[in-house]
Amino acid sequence: MSRFRPIDRQTDYLLPPSVQDWLPESHLARYVVDVVEGLDLSALERAYAGRGSDAYHPAMLLSLLIYGYATGTHSSRKIERATYDSLAFRFIACDQHPDHDTLANFRRRFGDQFADAFVQVLQVARENQLSRFGTVSLDGTKIHANASRHSALSYGHAEKIEAQLKAEVQEMLALAEAADRSCVPEGVDLPAEIQRREDRLAAIAAAKAKIEARAKERFEREQAEFDAKLAKRQAKAAATGKKPGGKPPTPPAPGPRADDQLNLTDEDSRIMKVTGGGFEQCYNAQALVDTESMLVMVPHLTQAGNDKEQVEPMLARIAALPEGLNQPDQLLADTGFFSERNVERCQAAGIEPLIAVGRDEHHPDWRRRFEEPAPLEQPASPVEQMKHALKTRAGRAAYALRKQTVEPVFGIIKSVMGFRQFLLRGLDNVRAEWTLVCLAWNLKRMAVLRPQ
Helix, strand or coil, rough: CCCCCCCCCCCCCCCCCCCCHHCCCCCCHHHHHHHHCCCHHHHHHHCCCCCCCCCCCHHHHHHHHHHHHHHHCCCCHHHHHHHCCCCHHHHHCCCCCHHHHHHHHHHHHHHHHHHHHHHHHHHHHHHHHCEEEEEEEEEEEEEECCCCCEEEEEEHHHHHHHHHHHHHHHHHHHHCCCCCCCCCCCCCCCHHHHHHHHHHHHHHHHHHHHHHHHHHHHHHHHHHHHHHHHHHHHHHHHHHHCCCCCCCCCCCCCCCCCCCCCCCCCCCCCEEEECCCCCEEEEEEEEEEEECCCCEEEEECCCCCCCHHHHHHHHHHCCCCCCCCCCEEEECCHHHHHCHHHHHHHCCCCEEEECCCCCCCCCHHHHHHCCCCCCCCCCCHHHHHHHHHCHHHHHHHHCCCCCCCCCHHHHHHHHHHCEEEEEEHHHHHHHHHHHHHHHHHHHHHHHHHHHC
């Protein structure tokens, strides 16, 4: 008698007659559908004109995208194929199969509405008491743009190529007008070659104009900062009667620099330094994460590689959240976010900042873990108050939550969910996609935190 189960591929089997029987009760796809179908998606529904054949319901398309990002299936073509191959995707789509164009257009068209759905999901988490949203941790990570750094054109190289192309065009025009064309290689179409170079010149001119516009914006910003620093030094000199120490600020130089670049594939992306060394074409993805539940409270995306400029925009986004989500007690951030202005802005918003002012030494003496600093002398500046708080045992314990909240979220998004590069291009589209990624993470996390 055989001890093995029979292999029979000839017998006909039928799937259960109800889609509810396809997946176990605790499956993530069920949870995504339950939450999304409970959201107010009236803004999405009103966007459909009602002409032509009936459209797929936006709740179903949004659920497909969220579950796709949560499980590492990001592209619309793969999601379309999964509605045939995967029971979870078939469950979400109710055994329908929206094509990849429908999914891609939906993702590209309704980026603003994704932000509204994101906030509603946070409210669901608060109503289900998954977190109190008291202490939050802020960090950023570089995510590759859908563009190669080799497609970037610098201003200096553009001028070099422009001069070469202009010289070639003049040479070809002279050859086209010459009676003797014996020096023209056989098979060369001079009008076509001239047109190709003129097209490239037009593209380079457009790229240079955009780089010059960016340089003008940068100069205006740096000039304002220079004027503020100069006024501060002059005020200090007038108050003390002494020349301020240190070097005076250097005035900014107008115009584009030779190394200013524009990517011809995605002009909104920037060359940024990445972890491990080197430079890549990236966006700087920011996330404000609740330390209790590891839910992303505020997703943000910027073209700036420096994190120091991101605290004020994040505080504005916190203030814009609904009641119950907009008043965290503490904000944790690493030294890349530290500046005196950022500390003052946090305190003005009623949030206690715990922002590292430098790197801690490795393997300190064990006694320091149990030490308390001497009382702070008054009056003390906001930065001095924060430095003192970071030295206390309570402050050190609170700051230690940063590494075990926001950094693991980025690690899971990149390694488990497999999201290391944006699919869309352009700042607005990429911001919407990052919101969708964080929305998928939140629902994935909430499915774990929900009472079983």
